[in-house]
Amino acid sequence: MSQNIKQINPLVCPLCGQPNACLNLSTRDVTKSCWCNDPNIRFPEGLRAMVPPEAKMKACICKACALKYQESQEKN
Secondary structure (H helix, E strand, O other): OOOOOOOOOOOEOOOOOOEOOOHHHHHOOOOOOOHHHOOOOOOOHHHHOOOOHHHOOOOOOOHHHHHHHHHHHHHO
């Protein structure tokens, strides 16, 4: 019996499928500062809820998706 298990790539945004430019995962050096540490970029629960369950805590949202969500919320 074969299982259809989708591999999660930690360097690909789970929302858009593009590279997420995660510095911590890509270099395996947690001392480097990633773009996501910018205090002007927020990751509210509504954005995090959009990540498919199988990718939660396994792949980072990219900057473009984070900013797009942030801008959409600011317009409301």
